[in-house]
Amino acid sequence: MKGKGWERWAAVLMVLPSIILIAIFVYGFISWTGYVSLTKWASTAPDYTFVGLANYQRILFGAGIETQRFYIDIRNFVGFTSLFLFSCIVLGFGLALLIDSRIRGESFFRSVFLLPFAISFIVTGVVWRWLLTPGTPELGSTGVNKLFEYIGLGFFKPRWFTDPTVFYIADNTALGGFLNQIGLSFVTNPNWGISVGTFSLVLAATWQLSGYVMALYLAGMRSIPHELREAARVDGANEYQIVRYIYIPLLTPITLSVVIILSSISLKLYDLSVSMTGVGPGFATDTLAFNMFETTFKATRFAQGAAIAVILLVLVSVLIIPYLRYSLRSETTQ
Amino acid sequence: MKQSKFLYALIALAMLLAIVPAASAAPNTAVACTDTHTVVAGDTLSLLADKAYGNVKAYWPIMAYTNYANLDDAKKYPNKITNPDVIDVGWVLCIPSQADATAFLAKFDPTKPNVGLLFGTPSSGQLQVGNWWTSGGEFAGINGVYDLYKKAYPGVELIHAGIAGGGGVNFQASNITKLQAGDPFDVFMLHAGKEVIQYDPEKYLTPVEDIVEAGEGSVMPDDLKKLLTYKGHMWTVPLNIHRGNVLWVNKKILADNGLTAPTTFDEFFTVADALKAKGIIPLAMGGANKFEGPQTFEVVLLGTVGPDGMLGLHDGTMKFSDPKVTEALNTYKKMLTYTNQDRDSLSWDQATKLVIEGKAAMNIMGDWADGEFVHAKKTAADYEGIPAPNNKGSFLLVSDGFGFPIKAPNPENARNWLKLITGKEAQEVFNINKGSICSRTDCDYSKFDDYLKSSAADFKVSRVIPIIVHGSAIDPAWKTAFTDIVIKFTADGDVAAAQAALVQAAKDAGVAQ
Numbered sequence: 001m002k003g004k005g006w007e008r009w010a011a012v013l014m015v016l017p018s019i020i021l022i023a024i025f026v027y028g029f030i031s032w033t034g035y036v037s038l039t040k041w042a043s044t045a046p047d048y049t050f051v052g053l054a055n056y057q058r059i060l061f062g063a064g065i066e067t068q069r070f071y072i073d074i075r076n077f078v079g080f081t082s083l084f085l086f087s088c089i090v091l092g093f094g095l096a097l098l099i100d101s102r103i104r105g106e107s108f109f110r111s112v113f114l115l116p117f118a119i120s121f122i123v124t125g126v127v128w129r130w131l132l133t134p135g136t137p138e139l140g141s142t143g144v145n146k147l148f149e150y151i152g153l154g155f156f157k158p159r160w161f162t163d164p165t166v167f168y169i170a171d172n173t174a175l176g177g178f179l180n181q182i183g184l185s186f187v188t189n190p191n192w193g194i195s196v197g198t199f200s201l202v203l204a205a206t207w208q209l210s211g212y213v214m215a216l217y218l219a220g221m222r223s224i225p226h227e228l229r230e231a232a233r234v235d236g237a238n239e240y241q242i243v244r245y246i247y248i249p250l251l252t253p254i255t256l257s258v259v260i261i262l263s264s265i266s267l268k269l270y271d272l273s274v275s276m277t278g279v280g281p282g283f284a285t286d287t288l289a290f291n292m293f294e295t296t297f298k299a300t301r302f303a304q305g306a307a308i309a310v311i312l313l314v315l316v317s318v319l320i321i322p323y324l325r326y327s328l329r330s331e332t333t334q
Numbered sequence: 335m336k337q338s339k340f341l342y343a344l345i346a347l348a349m350l351l352a353i354v355p356a357a358s359a360a361p362n363t364a365v366a367c368t369d370t371h372t373v374v375a376g377d378t379l380s381l382l383a384d385k386a387y388g389n390v391k392a393y394w395p396i397m398a399y400t401n402y403a404n405l406d407d408a409k410k411y412p413n414k415i416t417n418p419d420v421i422d423v424g425w426v427l428c429i430p431s432q433a434d435a436t437a438f439l440a441k442f443d444p445t446k447p448n449v450g451l452l453f454g455t456p457s458s459g460q461l462q463v464g465n466w467w468t469s470g471g472e473f474a475g476i477n478g479v480y481d482l483y484k485k486a487y488p489g490v491e492l493i494h495a496g497i498a499g500g501g502g503v504n505f506q507a508s509n510i511t512k513l514q515a516g517d518p519f520d521v522f523m524l525h526a527g528k529e530v531i532q533y534d535p536e537k538y539l540t541p542v543e544d545i546v547e548a549g550e551g552s553v554m555p556d557d558l559k560k561l562l563t564y565k566g567h568m569w570t571v572p573l574n575i576h577r578g579n580v581l582w583v584n585k586k587i588l589a590d591n592g593l594t595a596p597t598t599f600d601e602f603f604t605v606a607d608a609l610k611a612k613g614i615i616p617l618a619m620g621g622a623n624k625f626e627g628p629q630t631f632e633v634v635l636l637g638t639v640g641p642d643g644m645l646g647l648h649d650g651t652m653k654f655s656d657p658k659v660t661e662a663l664n665t666y667k668k669m670l671t672y673t674n675q676d677r678d679s680l681s682w683d684q685a686t687k688l689v690i691e692g693k694a695a696m697n698i699m700g701d702w703a704d705g706e707f708v709h710a711k712k713t714a715a716d717y718e719g720i721p722a723p724n725n726k727g728s729f730l731l732v733s734d735g736f737g738f739p740i741k742a743p744n745p746e747n748a749r750n751w752l753k754l755i756t757g758k759e760a761q762e763v764f765n766i767n768k769g770s771i772c773s774r775t776d777c778d779y780s781k782f783d784d785y786l787k788s789s790a791a792d793f794k795v796s797r798v799i800p801i802i803v804h805g806s807a808i809d810p811a812w813k814t815a816f817t818d819i820v821i822k823f824t825a826d827g828d829v830a831a832a833q834a835a836l837v838q839a840a841k842d843a844g845v846a847q
Contacts, residue, residue, distance in 0.1 A: 042811065044510050045534035064838040065818045072822075133679045138615050139693050162621075162678040164825035190826070278622055281678045282825020283818075297507035299814035300532040 030313065037306035044300065055307035066295070066304070071191050072283045073291050077315075079194035080201060081266045087206040088262055089255065092213025097243065099214070100221045110218070113211035121208065125275030128204035132160040161200040164281035168193025197277060197284030201269075204276060209265070213258050220254040221247065253330070260323040267316050288312050367403055367428035370410075379418050386429050393418055394442055394452070395435040396427060401453045403428035405746060414453070458489040461747040463736075464512075464519030466505040468496040470683070471705025471767050478763035479573075483754055490747050495519055501623040513538045518739035520748040526733035527561050527806030528813075530569045533737065540738040540745075541567035542752060549756025550774040557798035558733060558773060561806060570735035571752045572773035574765045577789055578700040578730035578801045579633040581722040582686065582707070585715070587614060587695045595696075595720055599637065599665055602723040606672040609695050617669060618694035620685035621678035621824070628803045628820040630698045631666045637724030638662035641797040644728070648800070648807045650845035654836040663829045670824060677824075689717070698722050700732060700804075704769030704785045714784040721792070729796035732804045733773060812843035 040051045059070050095113050099106055116124070134157065135142035141149055141157060148156050168190050169176045176188040186192070224247065232242050270289035277285040288308060296305030371382060379393035386396070397418045403411040413425045421427070430438070442451055461483070467476045473496070480492055497505040505523075512518045513533060524530060533539060546554070546568050558575065562568040583595045588605070591612060596602035606616035620626040636644045639658045646652030647659075674680070674694060686703040688694035690710045697703065707717050721728070736755060742748045754760050761772040766782055771790045779787050800806035805813050816839060823832035837847050 043532050043534050044513050045537045046514075062838075063834075064842055065815050065822065065835045068822065068835065069818055129679070134676050136615065136675045138613055138674070139688075159675060160679075162676045166826075278624060278678070279821065281621065282822045284825065293507070294503060294814065297510060298503045299811040300510065301811055 033306045033309050033313075036303055037310050039303045041302040041306075042300060042304070043302075046302070051303070055304045056311070058304065059307055059311070069283055069286065069291055070288075070308070073286050073288045075191050075193065076195065076198055076284070076286060077267060077288060079198045080205075080269070081263050083194070083198065083202045084205050084209075084266055085259060085262050087202060088210045088213045089258060091206060091210040092258070093217050093251075095210065095214040096217035096221055097247075099218055110215070113214050115211065116208045117212040117215075119208065121271040122275045124204050124208045125272045125277075128200070128207070129161075129276045132200050132203070134159045134162055159196070161197040161277040161280055161285055163196035164284060166190045166193040166195045166282075166284070195280070195282075195284035197280040200277065201273060201285050205266070205269075205272060209262065213262070216254050216258055217251060220251045224250050256323065256326065260319055263319050264316055267312065267319070288315075366430065366434060367399060368431040368434075369429035371427045371429055373421050373423050373425040373427060375423055377421065377423075379415075379421060382427070382429070387432055387435055391444075392435055392439060394444060395430050395438040398438060398442075398452050399428040399430040399434070400426075408746075408749075459744045459747060460491045460493055460520070461487075461744055461751055462493045462495050462519045462521075463751065464495045464497075464505065464509055464522035466497055466499075466502045466523065467768075468498040471709055471769055472702070475705075475764040475766075475768035478767055479755060479760045482760050482763065483751060486754065487747065487750060490744075501625050513739060513741075516741050517743070518741055520742040520744050521736040521738055521751050523734060524570060524737050525805050526558065526570045526572050526735050527800050528564075528809050529805035530564055530737065532810045533569075535567070535569040535737075536565060538739055538741075539569050540740050540742075541569060542571050542738050543568040545749070545752045546571055546756060549753055553774040553776045555773075555775060555793070555798070557731070561731070561733065561800055562735075570733075570737055571755055572733045572735035573755050573761060574734050574768060574770035575773055575793065576700050576702060576732040576734070576770045577792070578629060578732050578804070579636060579722045579725040579728065580699060580701050580703070580719045580789075581725075582689050582697040582699060582703055583718050583720065584689045584692055584695050585717055587692060595718065596723050597720070597726060599634075599723045603668070603672075605695075606669075610672060615674045615688065615694035616672040616696060617674075618680075618685040618688040618697040619670075619673040619677050620680040620682040622681040622684075624817060624821060625803050626682050626685065626699070627677070627824040628817040629700065629801075630669070631662070631820045631823075632802050633698055633722045633725060633730065634666045634669065635659065635662040636728055636730060636799060637722060638665060641728045641799055644799050647840075648802075650840065650847070653847050654833065654840050655847060659836065660829060660833055663823065663832055667823075667827050667829065670827075700730075701769050701785065701789060704783070705767065706769075707785075708769065708783060719785040719789070727796055729793055729798050730801050731798050732801045732806060734768075734770070735773075809843060812839055812845075815839035815842065 037055055038050055039048045041047045059066055099110055131143045133143045134145050145157050169188050171188045179187050228246055229242060232246055268289055269287045273285045273287050279286040292305050292308040295301050379396055380390040383392040384390045397415045401414050404414050411426050467473050484492055497508050509522050562570050593605050593608055596605045609616040638661050643652050682699055683706055686697050686699060686706045689697045690707055704719060738748055762777050765772050771786055779790050802808055802816055819832055819835045841847050
């Protein structure tokens with residue numbers, strides 16, 4: 001009994017450094033960022049004059065370019081995340097199914113698909129930048145557009161990340177007119193669209209992360225009891241039905257994890273867009289994280305950069321907290 | 335059980351040890367003066383030596399130690415003794431201890447004076463030069479200055495702290511955080527003008543007007559001096575002058591098509607139409623560094639509102655709501671239709687390369703592009719750099735220089751660097767390579783290429799307008815807003831929205847609209 005008490009103290013002692021470090025370097029710094037975002041610090045020397053929510057007001061409701069850029073970033077986040085999630089989940093699930101069918105050389109293919117995940121976003125960005133550099137009509141195509149020419153798809157010349165086009169529901173379309181009539185006129189605006197540049201980013205990000213999603217699904221599939229599949233087969237279910245009624249429902253927790261992990265990655269996206277496209281034409285591939293960096297260190301508006309950081313944190317929390325609650329609850333029920 | 339207790343205790347101890355900061359004792363390098371003497375009328379070194387050591391011939395150690403002290407702390411000991419027979423009233427001398435003096439005399443032979451012993455070997459330690467010049471002509475330029483420095487101060491370990499990327503913002507991020515942390519570079523690169531505001535010079539930087547005035551004050555253009563001064567002091571030692579509003583022309587393409595280089599917007603569009611009809615890209619433009627579009631717009635704006643209008647836009651005497659600004663936005667928008675489609679995949683130098691390689695006819699860029707032409711072994715027969723359309727008579731100025739942090743770890747080495755770069759030799763080697771003209775007016779331009787000769791001549795007769803997009807004319811926050819507005823406008827072409835945003839940005843910067 002005496003030994004137990006000592007051990008409990010030892011246990012506390014063992015986790016104490018990590019608690020202290022996390023308290024300071026995670027939560028302490030979060031609070032500090034929150035505090036800075038309420039000041040008017042706007043050059044190298046800190047200026048902690050309290051200005052309330054002025055920085056937030058400027059970002060969210062201002063009339064200047066900062067506000068416009070912020071909403072473009074939000075648009076990019078929504079567009080990027082939905083496309084990225086969709087393609088990663090479809091591709092990752094598909095690959096996992098293929099590998100789960102016990103093909104020959106399974107481990108080889110598994111490694112091949114998973115390998116891009118081991119590469120840094122910076123490298124991915126640089127490589128895809130080269131691949132997707134479109135060239136011009138006058139000087140000829142480059143990158144994958146050149147490849148399209150070789151295989152007879154020369155008519156297909158996307159401008160990739162150099163294309164400033166934003167797809168959105170315009171006022172003069174039937175749908176746009178309808179939305180305007182029912183009072184949703186704010187939707188018929190480029191801020192509710194998706195930029196072409198986003199597709200290029202999604203392509204690179206999917207290439208990198210679909211293998212990871214595959215690995216997650218594969219692990220999930222391997223944990224599905226064999227008997228379930230056997231039983232379904234005995235009952236006359238075909239392969240499609242097995243996937244539809246056994247795999248997909250049983251893999252819901254995996255899908256949830258994938259959604260959470262990938263959307264937090266896309267919210268924090270910085271290195272990929274920096275190394276691949278920069279901010280893109282008219283901020284077509286700009287991200288909140290990049291905006292925060294430039295606001296802080298280029299415009300040297302430290303307080304405003306901190307405000308963007310806090311908004312970013314809130315958005316991530318909106319995604320993460322339900323997930324944490326969900327996983328904690330399922331842990332306790334187990 | 336006993337063993338695990340011991341293990342826990344050991345681990346806990348190890349953790350405790352890890353958080354106790356390692357105490358480090360900095361070596362004391364200060365020169366030991368037992369006495370400081372301010373020279374009064376009638377003093378001679380011999381008399382002082384007699385008074386201190388009872389030996390009229392023991393003036394050598396006083397001379398040497400005063401020189402050491404001067405190297406160590408030039409504020410307290412502002413003078414060097416180069417001739418022991420010449421000292422002047424008011425000079426501050428360092429009198430070493432009897433032991434130091436004796437030790438010195440034992441080493442020193444007055445019949446064969448050792449210069450190193452008399453003047454000290456001051457320069458040791460490091461010199462960290464923070465900048466974002468890491469490739470091409472820019473690096474060749476700074477490397478030339480490094481060579482000069484190493485020759486003059488062989489004892490100093492010179493560190494090229496070059497941080498590339500982001501059009502300088504990556505370097506700036508590192509530089510700012512180092513300043514805030516009190517561990518700055520010894521000297522760091524910045525643009526002359528309002529860029530210094532972001533560094534809170536009064537708190538973080540040492541004023542450098544003494545170095546600038548002593549080094550190049552008498553041969554420096556007044557416009558530049560004015561630009562360097564903020565809150566009554568200079569904070570930047572300039573190294574060069576760049577021109578931001580240059581039209582780079584591939585002479586062969588124009589000649590082949592029977593065209594001449596345009597000097598006005600109308601001529602530009604005529605030339606551009608002719609080229610476009612032949613399937614040639616009239617105007618090469620980059621976008622990957624973010625400043626290419628904004629700088630081109632600034633040049634168009636200057637060409638539209640004129641030099642007085644531009645200065646007015648900087649200080650609010652002209653409003654951004656002016657119809658002239660609308661006109662400039664429209665001209666820029668039209669110009670974009672003559673550029674290469676893949677703008678945003680090219681950096682500024684890749685765009686220049688299109689002109690060098692004959693794939694595009696023209697490019698509007700600062701004269702750092704000249705280095706690219708020189709690097710590609712192009713001569714005046716192949717290309718020319720002329721004032722951009724409607725920009726004749728205006729010189730859009732960018733000046734690179736170095737700032738001097740108060741907390742520079744090696745202030746003496748830093749001071750020597752700053753003194754060196756005011757010199758003709760350093761400026762010539764730097765600017766020939768970088769493609770800029772000297773900040774001093776007496777450089778020997780016979781060694782420079784044809785473009786730089788014309789730029790130096792132009793500078794003398796043009797109105798000097800500080801540049802916006804590289805931070806000379808307006809403060810960094812406003813500059814960033816200006817840049818971002820043009821980036822958005824380049825993509826969506828919404829003139830009204832861009833102009834409204836320009837007005838708002840000026841208001842936010844505290845300039846009345």
